[in-house]
Amino acid sequence: MSLFLEYAPRDTPYHRLHPITKLIITLALVILTGLYWDVRFLLLILVIGLLLSYLARVPIKWFLAIVAVLIAEIPLVVIGVLTQANPLLFKVYPREFVSREIFTATLPLIGRVGLTWGGLLWGLAYELKIPILLLCFYPLIYSTSFNDLVNSLSRYNMPYQLLYVLMVAYRFVPFIVRETTTIMTALRLRGWEISSKNPKIVLERGSSLAYTLTRVFVKTIDEVNIAARIRAFGASKYTPVRYMEMSALDKLLSITSLALFCLAVYLLFAHNIGMI
Amino acid sequence: MSYAIEIRDYSLTYLGASKKALKNINLKVKQGEIIGIVGPAGAGKTSLLLSLNGIIPNDIPAIQEGSIVVNGLNVMEHDVPELAKHVGVVLENPDIQLLSATVYDDVAFGPCNLGLSRDEIINRVEKALEVTGLKGKELRNPLQLSGGEQQRLAIACILAMDPPIIAFDEPLSMLDPAGKEDVTRFLKSLVRERDRTVIITESGPDLEYTLPYFDRLVAMKDGEIVAEGYPEELIESGVLEKIGVGEPQATALLRKLASSGYSVKPTASVESAALQLSKLLEERSPVDARTAFDEGETHTHGNVILRMENVWHVYPGGVEALKGVSLEVREGEMIGLVGNNGSGKTTLCMHAVGVLKPTNPEGRVLVMGRDTRTMKFREIIRYVNYVYQLPDHMLFQEKVEDEVAFGLKMLGFAPEDARKIVNETLKIFDLERYRDSYIMYLPRTVKRLVSLACVVALKPRLLLVDEPTTGLDRGMSEKVMSILEKLNREEGMAIVVVSHNMELIAKYCRRVIVMSNGRILADGPTRQVFANEEVLSRAGLRPPQVMRLFKAVPQLAGYPVLSVEEALKILCSRGE
Numbered sequence: 001m002s003l004f005l006e007y008a009p010r011d012t013p014y015h016r017l018h019p020i021t022k023l024i025i026t027l028a029l030v031i032l033t034g035l036y037w038d039v040r041f042l043l044l045i046l047v048i049g050l051l052l053s054y055l056a057r058v059p060i061k062w063f064l065a066i067v068a069v070l071i072a073e074i075p076l077v078v079i080g081v082l083t084q085a086n087p088l089l090f091k092v093y094p095r096e097f098v099s100r101e102i103f104t105a106t107l108p109l110i111g112r113v114g115l116t117w118g119g120l121l122w123g124l125a126y127e128l129k130i131p132i133l134l135l136c137f138y139p140l141i142y143s144t145s146f147n148d149l150v151n152s153l154s155r156y157n158m159p160y161q162l163l164y165v166l167m168v169a170y171r172f173v174p175f176i177v178r179e180t181t182t183i184m185t186a187l188r189l190r191g192w193e194i195s196s197k198n199p200k201i202v203l204e205r206g207s208s209l210a211y212t213l214t215r216v217f218v219k220t221i222d223e224v225n226i227a228a229r230i231r232a233f234g235a236s237k238y239t240p241v242r243y244m245e246m247s248a249l250d251k252l253l254s255i256t257s258l259a260l261f262c263l264a265v266y267l268l269f270a271h272n273i274g275m276i
Numbered sequence: 277m278s279y280a281i282e283i284r285d286y287s288l289t290y291l292g293a294s295k296k297a298l299k300n301i302n303l304k305v306k307q308g309e310i311i312g313i314v315g316p317a318g319a320g321k322t323s324l325l326l327s328l329n330g331i332i333p334n335d336i337p338a339i340q341e342g343s344i345v346v347n348g349l350n351v352m353e354h355d356v357p358e359l360a361k362h363v364g365v366v367l368e369n370p371d372i373q374l375l376s377a378t379v380y381d382d383v384a385f386g387p388c389n390l391g392l393s394r395d396e397i398i399n400r401v402e403k404a405l406e407v408t409g410l411k412g413k414e415l416r417n418p419l420q421l422s423g424g425e426q427q428r429l430a431i432a433c434i435l436a437m438d439p440p441i442i443a444f445d446e447p448l449s450m451l452d453p454a455g456k457e458d459v460t461r462f463l464k465s466l467v468r469e470r471d472r473t474v475i476i477t478e479s480g481p482d483l484e485y486t487l488p489y490f491d492r493l494v495a496m497k498d499g500e501i502v503a504e505g506y507p508e509e510l511i512e513s514g515v516l517e518k519i520g521v522g523e524p525q526a527t528a529l530l531r532k533l534a535s536s537g538y539s540v541k542p543t544a545s546v547e548s549a550a551l552q553l554s555k556l557l558e559e560r561s562p563v564d565a566r567t568a569f570d571e572g573e574t575h576t577h578g579n580v581i582l583r584m585e586n587v588w589h590v591y592p593g594g595v596e597a598l599k600g601v602s603l604e605v606r607e608g609e610m611i612g613l614v615g616n617n618g619s620g621k622t623t624l625c626m627h628a629v630g631v632l633k634p635t636n637p638e639g640r641v642l643v644m645g646r647d648t649r650t651m652k653f654r655e656i657i658r659y660v661n662y663v664y665q666l667p668d669h670m671l672f673q674e675k676v677e678d679e680v681a682f683g684l685k686m687l688g689f690a691p692e693d694a695r696k697i698v699n700e701t702l703k704i705f706d707l708e709r710y711r712d713s714y715i716m717y718l719p720r721t722v723k724r725l726v727s728l729a730c731v732v733a734l735k736p737r738l739l740l741v742d743e744p745t746t747g748l749d750r751g752m753s754e755k756v757m758s759i760l761e762k763l764n765r766e767e768g769m770a771i772v773v774v775s776h777n778m779e780l781i782a783k784y785c786r787r788v789i790v791m792s793n794g795r796i797l798a799d800g801p802t803r804q805v806f807a808n809e810e811v812l813s814r815a816g817l818r819p820p821q822v823m824r825l826f827k828a829v830p831q832l833a834g835y836p837v838l839s840v841e842e843a844l845k846i847l848c849s850r851g852e
Contacts, residue, residue: 006377009377009378009415061592145381146376146377146381147376147377147385170377179669182664182669183669186670188631188653189629189631189662190657190672190682190683190734191657191683192686193654208673209672215716216668220372222335224372224375226331226335227372229334229356229357229360230329230356230360230364230373231375231385231386231433232357232361232390233389235389236389236390238388239391239392239394239397240388241381241384241388241394241397241398243394
């Protein structure tokens, strides 16, 4: 059983693809997720992400994190939605439409706030972006070992400093997930609860978690760094232990993904397709 | 003569530190020698090891004086990756050294960085896996291996790089007894090959495992080498005891007998100690063991604090961590919970504090008679609490005083009451002088005390402590256990110590629970459980060395002693 955000050696159609092909597909989806603001296009990427996750047989429990992110984002998105009223930011929808109010309310201390169609569209896109970004990485992380990725990238003369950053990220993320769970349990054992009606208390209690996590983050980076250097990382050019050749399917998928990505970027910038 | 390692007048001061971590170290190590560096926590053992491969000062900034030449290279003129070809270092905690997603890839990672041919890399990986007994586990995730396997993997990773010098930093300290045996067996084969120079550091608790393999022993304290020589010489001189490392139980027993006028010589070998005792006892008559044993184990205890009834726990993914566990813990009990890694000890503790709930509907965990399923978490932790193995997981504040007060504040204690409890707790743990110290800069030993103090301040009726002595030297381990015993005796706090240190469990706990594979194999008075070799071996455990020593002496085989003190009573009273 693999841990959250950790590779698992399995024999799935997605596992069998070349790491570079998977990297191209992932980066294309990630960049497009960052660029698109039209919910329909983001939903299309969501469907592709889910399909790839299915092909890689990503464990169902990983999707709980996406649900958690969707929920955690809500307060931030609500604030953004209520303050996102500048019609000049919208390129596709008519300014009269995006400025049209759906409802208004007067809040104590803050004054009048309103929800516009533009704010709603922006909010929906914003709400979807981070979970989709996470989803796009799932199939790659679950189906590609760090060493296969490094082996493949080093064949294309990727500088070791960049490989190093990748390595730290790969090792670091699952470790931090485990550490966070442990630290939160340890906090609860001392009576800590993050939930409170008083935002000052929430902030104060959150800082205990943040302080400990920061300390553990820094320590972990140090330890991973030392562990890698003890193993002579950077002493010579990295020699891949396995040569993975790209199959015809890998080449086809890589070229198709790149072509579609270029087309999508062209349509986005030249014709605002994917913008709101 | 050329040396594998030549250290001359080497001193080291960490950046920002006011005093030297290493002082004027002079050490020469011959090719193929097996050197043991022993010293209490803070003696400078790890600093010395990390200086050999350039981690200090390249990654941990420090000011160095003197010189270190390793395999003909001046360490100060080369970077870590270059030195890694000559000196392999296996760090204390195997968990953090494993970088890849599979065992095979992890072992291959080092050789891949050395500019070797692909065939050579594959050869080296295959050989390292073979030697360390990891063949067949190539596709396993390193993080899901047992502690012993992880340590062997960390060793395989270094072996595959084929450095002529390998340094092990406390290779056994994080392992359960089965893991210790496992790694010791491997070290034995490494030593037999005799084609490498090996350095092993040790702070005391595992000396009985490592001592037989050393050609030479270097004793360190406060950053200095205080003695150096053949192991038997140093043992005889009593220097290990003097520097606070302590001695294996067999050695300590013979030393005490010798100082009482008996004709024996301290030794590290159980076989030699058994022979000496056997000879000593040839003409003496046995005594009634009951006169020697403290029968405190028959004490009755107070009310039930924790009761588990047929508790099963299955993790998502199907791993059965607990399989029908039932037990009771009463007020005033001091219990040792032992078992190999993965036996379910931590899962059991997590149930006791309500972090986990039984996955079978009929399974129940009752705290003060109430089912944890119906209790709020904040209620449970007032009665039962848990101290993690690694203090870093449970230190959330900057200063010691704030840390001890943290839980009290969270639970809504009035500031005056909280202050009073904090003062009392700091006194119990002898932490008053650290009150305003920044936790981040405290040594590991003090952090361990702080982590205990901050939970004890909440005054739970039952305290579960996970590996309270891991990484501590003997002196500090005794101090921690004495404090726990005092809390148990004077405050009536029930204590469950989860530990791999059988000596400490035998000495301080009156009841022992043995777990294996999610089940309780034995639960009873310490002497009775430790005398049951069959059960212990099923759980991958072994009794304390002094008990094994007595078993090896025909005249003493019927006396299941738990500590050196008990053994002395038996031996000194014989024939009187």
